[in-house]
Amino acid sequence: MSNIMDLDKKYVLPTYARADVEFVRGSNAKLFDSEGKKYIDFASGIAVCSVGHANKRVNDAICKQISNITHTSNLYYIAPQARAAQKIVEASGYDMKCFFGNSGAEANEGAIKIARKFGEKDGEVKRYKVITLQHSFHGRTITTVKATGQEKMHSYFGPYPDGFVYADDINHVASLVDEHTCAVMIELVQGEGGVQPLDRESVQKLAAFLKEKNVLLIVDEVQTGIYRTGKFLASNYYDIEPDVVTLAKGLGGGVPIGVVMTTLKEVFSAGDHGSTFGGNFLSTTAACEVVDILNEMNESGELQESIDYFDSELEKFYAAHKDVFTSKVGIGMMCGLRVRDADTLTKIVSKAREEGAIVLKAGRDTLRLLPALTITKEETDEGFKALNRALNSL
Ligand SMILES: *Cc1c(COP(=O)(O)O)cnc(C)c1O
Numbered sequence: 487m488s489n490i491m492d493l494d495k496k497y498v499l500p501t502y503a504r505a506d507v508e509f510v511r512g513s514n515a516k517l518f519d520s521e522g523k524k525y526i527d528f529a530s531g532i533a534v535c536s537v538g539h540a541n542k543r544v545n546d547a548i549c550k551q552i553s554n555i556t557h558t559s560n561l562y563y564i565a566p567q568a569r570a571a572q573k574i575v576e577a578s579g580y581d582m583k584c585f586f587g588n589s590g591a592e593a594n595e596g597a598i599k600i601a602r603k604f605g606e607k608d609g610e611v612k613r614y615k616v617i618t619l620q621h622s623f624h625g626r627t628i629t630t631v632k633a634t635g636q637e638k639m640h641s642y643f644g645p646y647p648d649g650f651v652y653a654d655d656i657n658h659v660a661s662l663v664d665e666h667t668c669a670v671m672i673e674l675v676q677g678e679g680g681v682q683p684l685d686r687e688s689v690q691k692l693a694a695f696l697k698e699k700n701v702l703l704i705v706d707e708v709q710t711g712i713y714r715t716g717k718f719l720a721s722n723y724y725d726i727e728p729d730v731v732t733l734a735k736g737l738g739g740g741v742p743i744g745v746v747m748t749t750l751k752e753v754f755s756a757g758d759h760g761s762t763f764g765g766n767f768l769s770t771t772a773a774c775e776v777v778d779i780l781n782e783m784n785e786s787g788e789l790q791e792s793i794d795y796f797d798s799e800l801e802k803f804y805a806a807h808k809d810v811f812t813s814k815v816g817i818g819m820m821c822g823l824r825v826r827d828a829d830t831l832t833k834i835v836s837k838a839r840e841e842g843a844i845v846l847k848a849g850r851d852t853l854r855l856l857p858a859l860t861i862t863k864e865e866t867d868e869g870f871k872a873l874n875r876a877l878n879s880l
Contacts, residue, residue, distance in 0.1 A: 490520075505839060512539025515858045515865040517844060526869030527844045528855045533677070533709050533820070536736035537779050538858040544739045544775045551771040559762060566770040573777045574737075574745060577718040580727065582747040585754070586765025590708035590734035591625025593744035597671065597704045597730045598629060600746065600753050604702060605668025613668035614649045616704075617659055621849070623678035624671065624706055633671060636679075656688045660695050669702035669730070674720040677709035680849025681815045681822040686724055693726040704730040708744075709820065712736035713780045713859055716793050716818035723817065736859075741772040780859060793818050795863055799870050800855065807877050810834075815852065822854040830880070837879060843872035 490508055509525075511518040515538055517525045530536065537544060551566065558564065571584040585596050598616060605613030616633060618624065624633040631639050632646040635653075640646065651667075653659040659670055674689065676682040696703045705728040710720035714736055717723040721731060727749075734744040744764070763769075783789040796819060804814045804823055810830060811823040825831040828850050835853070838845045848854035857866070 505836070507839065514538035514541075515861040515869070523842070525839070525842045525844050526865055526872060528857045528869050528873075529844045529846045530736075530856050530858050531740065532846065533714055533735045533856040534738075535740050536712055536714070536859050537739050537776055538860045539740075541739055541775075541779070541860070543779055544772055547771050547775040548741070548768065551767050554767075556768050557763070557766045560760065560765065564765060564767060564770065566767055566774055567765040570765075570770040570773040570777070573774055573781075574733070574747065577777060577781060578731065578747070579718075579722060580731070580747070580749065582731070582749050583751045584745050584747045585759060586770065587744040587746070587761045588742045588763050588769070589625070589744045590706075590732065591627045591630045591744075592761070592764075593708060593732035593734050593746045594624045594630045594633065594671070594704075594706060595627060596744075596746035596759060597706075597732050597748075598633065598669075599759055600730055600748055600750060601669035601671075601702050601704060603753055603758065604750060605666075609665075609700070611665055613666050615651055615664070615667045616649060617651045617653055617662050617667060617670045619656065619659075619672055619676070620652050620654050621676055621679035621682065622671075622673055622706075623676070624673075625708075656684050656692060659692055663696075663699055663701055667699075667701050669704050670696055671704040671706055673706045673708075673710065674724055675710050675715065675817055675820050677820070677854075678848060680824075680852040681820065681854050682849075683815070683817050684724075689724050690726055693728070702729040702750075704728065704732070706732050708732055708734040709736075709856075712776070713784060713789060714818060714820045714856070716790065718780075718784075720817070737776060738769050738772045739776040741769045743769040743773055783859065789859060792859065792861060796855075796857060796861065796866050797821070799866050803870050803873060806874065810877060810880070811853075816855075819855075819857055819859055822848060822852045825851050825853055827851065833880060834876060837876035838873055841872040841875040841879070843869045843876065845873070 508520045509517045517527045618635050620635040622635040624630040632650050705721050711733040730748045813824045846854040
């Protein structure tokens with residue numbers, strides 16, 4: 487461990503405030519560190535390991551695929567890419583087509599390119615403005631940093647691309663739409679911003695308004711997508727029909743992948759967009775298996791059962807510690823508890839780790855829980871026992 491810490495400190499740029507732990511092995515919602523200590527993982531690598539660590543079906547599918555071929559580039563047909571696109575579109579219930587990239591930020595870049603091209607072609611004046619929300623998070627590239635409605639993230643890297651406008655909240659979006667607006671981009675449950683679900687009626691009202699104005703609705707489902715909220719997409723839960731949806735985190739079960747999907751099937755022509763690695767055999771094979779597993783869990787009712795159990799245990803935990811937590815927030819397996827103050831939150835995260843539970847911080851004051859959708863009752867129980875110990879030792 488110390489050797490790895492030394493290597494990391496010497497050779498890796500210090501962009502992360504890493505915790506002093508090195509995980510070496512995982513199994514569903516369990517993690518084991520280099521000292522052999524066991525943890526219950528309520529974070530899933532930030533909503534990435536949606537079907538748990540070392541999922542046998544995903545691993546077998548990947549191993550079988552890469553023993554044949556891993557990558558050819560997008561100059562040729564890629565069978566699992568076409569199949570993954572079909573599975574994703576069918577599960578979404580929307581009449582869309584997909585483009586494959588490698589990350590959430592890249593998916594959002596694609597969404598913004600779609601919106602800008604649509605805005606260029608459709609209408610009398612060139613439309614380029616994209617409205618996003620305060621406290622949003624859309625990624626770390628120059629453009630997606632600028633799309634992110636958090637002033638603190640715009641400190642050093644300018645000049646930025648023009649055309650991003652921030653609404654204070656969902657009810658203020660409509661008033662910002664003008665003749666140059668091509669799209670509105672929102673997370674239905676803000677993740678990094680602090681597990682903040684948007685009001686359902688406000689979202690539906692906005693979606694109808696944008697349709698009438700011929701302004702695109704982009705839903706960033708990088709964190710909320712792939713059954714995180716209990717439905718394949720949070721957009722399904724909100725019962726809206728977005729023009730563009732982006733996916734990434736939970737889709738590859740740990741293998742890097744990003745998707746932008748849209749109803750505007752003709753918006754791009756060959757050469758308008760691309761990615762060397764995007765949609766290769768490795769990542770799309772993983773995505774096919776992840777979507778199959780979760781579709782099956784959804785159909786059998788197992789997914790809802792797992793969500794309900796986790797939620798009831800979270801409710802008990804919240805009830806037992808109302809001196810520390812002020813409210814319970816979230817939808818499905820994207821949930822959390824608001825903490826009275828930010829210092830206590832930082833202490834909870836590290837105490838929890840000492841006691842054997844991995845949890846996340848979101849925003850300033852939210853304890854965020856994003857367990858694997860395959861988490862068992864036993865793992866859930868063990869994780870909350872560790873969290874109770876952590877709270878009792880504060
Ligand atoms: C994580 C996240 C991103 C960025 O994804 P990367 O894969 O880190 O580029 C974008 N949008 C949302 C909502 C996210 O949660």
